[in-house]
Amino acid sequence: MNRQIIVLDTTLRDGEQVPGAKLNMQQKLEMAEQLKRLNVDIIEAGFPASSRGDFEAVQAIAKKVGDQVGITALARAVKTDIDAVYESIKLAQNPLIHIVLGTSNIHLDKKFNRSKEAVLQMGVDAVKYAKTLLPHVQYSTEDASRSEFEYLWSTIEAVVKAGATMINVPDTVGYAVPEEFGDLIRRINERLKNLNDEVILSVHCHNDLGMATANTLSAIKNGADKIEVTINGLGERAGNASLEEVVMGLKVREAFYQSYTNIQTTELHRSSRLVTYLTGLDVQVNKAITGENAFAHSSGIHQDGLLKDKQVYEIMSPEEVGADSMELILTARSGRHAFKNAVERMGFDTSGNEDFEKLFERFLALADSKKEVYDHDVFYLVTNHRTVENTSV
Ligand code: KIV
């Protein structure tokens, strides 16, 4: 029987760490609503010990969507960070404390300048403390892919015995390659199943060598139960494994991976657009799944083949990932329907009817003054309208 893979989205934590990607409270809530529509299992909402603003944003997200989506936030292995996470997520239905601490010699020597035993003990103490607050605790062995296997395993064994319910194995600097990372996960999985088969094994891959998606899929093939990903692959440096790529990799090749996610794939495009609009960080045109050219066919041979049967050159349909198969050009002649479609395509909510009418009037005024209204005009209209009217549409 195929396994369900748990999807943790960390766009609001690892993604938001990216220079230029800082979001305000309203934007974070907007994003969290979209992640709920996308049906992710867990949202990593931030790093509450980092600032008052981050703490409040995590708390607001936990209140807004925490009744339907699991909520976590990041803590270093210190009490004050763990307290901040607990206080910010405790109102969610399914709160999870996420603790991170390095396991590689580089981290131990250069970052902590402490012995292996002392760092391991810090991790164990942190987990024991977190367990006094909440039942679910994830432990991330930072820089796992550059760690000595036996030390990595003794850390995992010790924190599981201390009560960790999820072990997350990060390829923090994107150093791993698929065969090797898969092998690492297989070895950990074998021992973990013998130690405590209820503990969830998770992976978190970075894209420094362009292999985050491949490493994540290889980990799934080798027994990982959970993946940490971001929309558009946004994240530190070259980014994280992209949610849309891993999810569609599993969907299109489900028979090979014998795994699936509960992601609502028709929301993928909208999620990607929303991240682009909110952060201002564009997706490359040839990006898999969500790039502008992902479903564009230009060569005559391909077009001919497609006209005979789409399957000739299509492994998934644009509709399956929520991409438009047709383009609607907005002008002063466009009606409410087309405008509403454009606003919703960006991930904005249009349910406030009266308010939408005001927004539509603004659109018509703008459309009268120019030939075509582009996506960036619509985005400006919506965000400006919200500031002026102080509303949610
Ligand atoms: O890349 C990393 O190691 C992280 C951890 C906090 C999981 O982001």
Ligand code: ZN
């Ligand atoms: Zn990371």
